[in-house]
Amino acid sequence: MAAGTEVVVRVPAPLRSLTGGQGELRTAPGTLRAVIAALDGSYPGLKARLCEEDGSLRAFVNVFVDNEDIRFLQGLDTDLGPGARVSILPAVAGG
Amino acid sequence: MAYVLGLRCRACGKRSALAPVHVCADCLGPLELEYDYEAIAREVRPEQFERGPVSMWRYRALLPLADDAPVVDLGTGFTPLLRADNLARALGLRHVYIKNDAVNPTYSFKDRVVAVATSAAVGFGYRVLACASTGNLAASVAAHAAKMDLQSYVFIPADLEPAKVVNTAVYGTRLVAVRGSYDQVNRLCSEVGDVFGWAFVNINLRPFYSEGSKTLAYETAEQLGWKAPDHVVVPIAGGSVLSKIAKGLREMRDFGWIPPGRTRVSGAQAAGCAPVSRAFHSGAERVSPVKANTIAKSLAIGNPADGDLALRTIRNSGGAAEMATDEEIVAGIQLLASTEGIFAETAGGVTVACARRLAAAGRIDPDETVVLYITGNGLKTPDAVAPVVAPAREIEPTLEAFEATMAGAVA
Numbered sequence: 391m392a393a394g395t396e397v398v399v400r401v402p403a404p405l406r407s408l409t410g411g412q413g414e415l416r417t418a419p420g421t422l423r424a425v426i427a428a429l430d431g432s433y434p435g436l437k438a439r440l441c442e443e444d445g446s447l448r449a450f451v452n453v454f455v456d457n458e459d460i461r462f463l464q465g466l467d468t469d470l471g472p473g474a475r476v477s478i479l480p481a482v483a484g485g
Numbered sequence: 486m487a488y489v490l491g492l493r494c495r496a497c498g499k500r501s502a503l504a505p506v507h508v509c510a511d512c513l514g515p516l517e518l519e520y521d522y523e524a525i526a527r528e529v530r531p532e533q534f535e536r537g538p539v540s541m542w543r544y545r546a547l548l549p550l551a552d553d554a555p556v557v558d559l560g561t562g563f564t565p566l567l568r569a570d571n572l573a574r575a576l577g578l579r580h581v582y583i584k585n586d587a588v589n590p591t592y593s594f595k596d597r598v599v600a601v602a603t604s605a606a607v608g609f610g611y612r613v614l615a616c617a618s619t620g621n622l623a624a625s626v627a628a629h630a631a632k633m634d635l636q637s638y639v640f641i642p643a644d645l646e647p648a649k650v651v652n653t654a655v656y657g658t659r660l661v662a663v664r665g666s667y668d669q670v671n672r673l674c675s676e677v678g679d680v681f682g683w684a685f686v687n688i689n690l691r692p693f694y695s696e697g698s699k700t701l702a703y704e705t706a707e708q709l710g711w712k713a714p715d716h717v718v719v720p721i722a723g724g725s726v727l728s729k730i731a732k733g734l735r736e737m738r739d740f741g742w743i744p745p746g747r748t749r750v751s752g753a754q755a756a757g758c759a760p761v762s763r764a765f766h767s768g769a770e771r772v773s774p775v776k777a778n779t780i781a782k783s784l785a786i787g788n789p790a791d792g793d794l795a796l797r798t799i800r801n802s803g804g805a806a807e808m809a810t811d812e813e814i815v816a817g818i819q820l821l822a823s824t825e826g827i828f829a830e831t832a833g834g835v836t837v838a839c840a841r842r843l844a845a846a847g848r849i850d851p852d853e854t855v856v857l858y859i860t861g862n863g864l865k866t867p868d869a870v871a872p873v874v875a876p877a878r879e880i881e882p883t884l885e886a887f888e889a890t891m892a893g894a895v896a
Contacts, residue, residue: 403679404508413679439513449771449793450496450514454672457665459788461774479675480508481515481790482617482688 397425399476408433422453423466425476440478452479488525489549492516492692495794503549505609505684507691515790516692518549522739531711531742534703539563541597541700547736548601548700549693556604557633559590561597562700566708566856571824572837576844580854582714583821584705587829591628591652592862593621593783594726598697599686603629605693606684612636613683617674619667619722619783620649621830621861626686627656638683640670646782648865666777668788695791698726702733705856706743713737713748715853716804718840720832720860721752721761722784724795730858731798751804751848752795753839755779755814755831761792765799765806772796780811780869781831783861805848809838817841818863818870828863836860 396416401409409415410433417428423445430437440451445466447453453460454477460468470476492501496514507516529546537543541562550556565585573581586594599622606614614630615638616622623639630637639653643662654660663670671687678685686694706713713734719727731750737743754762757779764772772792777785789795799806809817814831817838822828829837836857843849863870880886 400676402508402675404506404510404513407510439511448496448513450508450512452672452788457669457672459668459774462776477672477676479672480513481788482507482671482675482691 395419395472397470397472397474397476399425399429400478402478402480404480405436405439405478408435408439419470419472419474421466422455422460422468422470422476425470426466450481452481453477454479487546487552488520490519490521493519505605505611505689507689518692518696520547522736526740529740531707531737534707541600541697541704544700544703547703549696550601550604551608554604554608557600557607557629559596559600559628559632561589561600563704564588566705567825567827569825569857572821575820575824576841578844578849578851578853578855580852582709582854582856583825583827584701584856584858585827586701586858586860587827587833587862591621591624592865593625593830594698594701594858594860595621595625596629597700598622598694599625599629601697602684602686602690602694603633603635605690606686607633607635609684611684613638613681615639615674615678615683615685616687617641617667617671617685618653618687619785620645620653620865621783622687623649623653623658623660624656627653627658627660630658631656640674640677642667642670642782646866646868648867652865666787667782667785668774668777695725695729698729699733699736701726701858702730703737706734706737709854711743713743713746714856716749716751716849716855717858718751718753718836718843718849718855719858720784720836721754721792721795721806722786722789722832724761724789724791724793726858726860727752728791728794728798731802747802749804749853750799750802751839751843752799752806753836754806754808755781755784755835756808756810757781758785758787759808760787760789761795761799762806762808764792764796770796779814780866781814781835782866783830783832784835805843807839807842807848809835809842813838813841815870815873819873821859822863827859829859830861830863830866831869832861833859833863834869
């Protein structure tokens with residue numbers, strides 16, 4: 391696919407053991423749920439790290455699409471168009 | 486590490502070796518320090534702390550640092566626990582204390598967590614200290630880096646209060662103002678941390694960092710004569726301090742250092758950023774993120790990492806969570822200053838205002854011994870109260886001019 395027609399997914403350091411060290415993955419547009427499933431096909435185990443057995447996102451995983459928390463969007467049903475940027479981040483402390 | 490066994494995932498329980506890592510490799514859950522509690526209970530007596538330094542380091546045995554590790558000491562902790570009878574009367578309570586953490590070296594409780602994180606960072610061999618901050622952590626990281634001759638990078642939201650920016654920049658840190666909310670700054674820093682490999686005190690050093698807040702509980706108990714308060718009111722931003730105060734109290738009860746019993750833990754948030762309080766009142770089990778909009782910027786974390794834990798801690802203890810409007814926050818700052826002579830930042834206004842609501846609603850019993858945690862200094866956020874405090878009377882330098890103003894005052 392040509393640049394700009396894919397979804398770009400940033401992978402946090404703790405998950406890079408599953409992606410051969412890659413910090414950025416590319417895949418076809420679709421819902422976030424579909425994108426995670428597609429990436430799990432290429433990098434088995436990724437989905438299990440991000441999601442509970444019932445498919446919901448784990449409590450300590452935050453996912454952002456173009457700078458917005460998916461809990462302010464449509465969660466796992468959020469539609470990711472061409473060029474969308476996804477960040478997966480573990481929760482961090484604050485202050 | 487005298488009593489530290491290693492790291493353990495709070496979510497799945499998996500153990501791992503001590504390292505500057507905050508996330509479980511299996512489930513991405515938060516890592517916590519694990520101690521040899523049996524050895525502590527056997528070997529440590531509370532009386533020995535009383536002979537230690539007059540700072541948080543008197544509790545070093547309960548912190549995750551090696552016996553021979555160099556610790557960074559700016560004189561943090563062992564802050565005053567003050568009986569607040571005037572405030573108590575105003576709130577309709579009888580036994581109120583203020584834990585005044587506004588008088589730490591950089592004027593907030595953050596010096597406690599940063600002291601532990603910086604010492605751990607030096608132990609792990611880091612040369613660069615960093616953080617995402619709503620202002621208080623910023624100043625503390627910059628100061629501790631200066632003291633330890635480390636480089637530092639501090640990331641803040643660009644709309645931070647001017648005083649907090651100056652209070653950080655003065656230490657010679659590399660200050661980065663990010664056009665976005667604190668939650669966005671935090672997210673950016675997670676990505677920066679992955680690329681640059683620095684010691685982010687609130688990210689990869691978080692397991693060490695957050696343990697520093699336990700010293701608030703130890704000090705309170707020691708200052709009450711090795712007794713726990715019946716009730717504590719703690720401001721909530723990320724939810725860590727409240728949870729760690731509860732943890733410190735639990736540890737001391739388990740060690741037999743304070744009498745058995747229960748301390749009710751109540752949380753205070755600003756109405757413009759109250760994800761934990763809203764979850765408490767709606768009965769939800771999980772905290773949902775909000776978009777923060779409040780004058781209490783040091784508490785403006787819409788997506789609190791330890792929100793669920795804070796919520797559980799409050800409920801399990803029999804406490805409650807409250808929220809205060811911006812007007813109530815300002816009134817809370819004024820009430821504390823005018824009754825007890827303590828000038829708190831907006832977070833302190835939140836704590837006082839929420840204590841007032843809790844007392845009025847009967848959530849705090851008038852006979853309970855209550856400790857309010859004041860975590861930051863009013864000189865950091867003077868703009869919050871500047872519009873409402875009485876202006877000076879300006880007069881000519883003559884006795885007549887002064888007497889004229891007095892005549893008006895008396896009449």
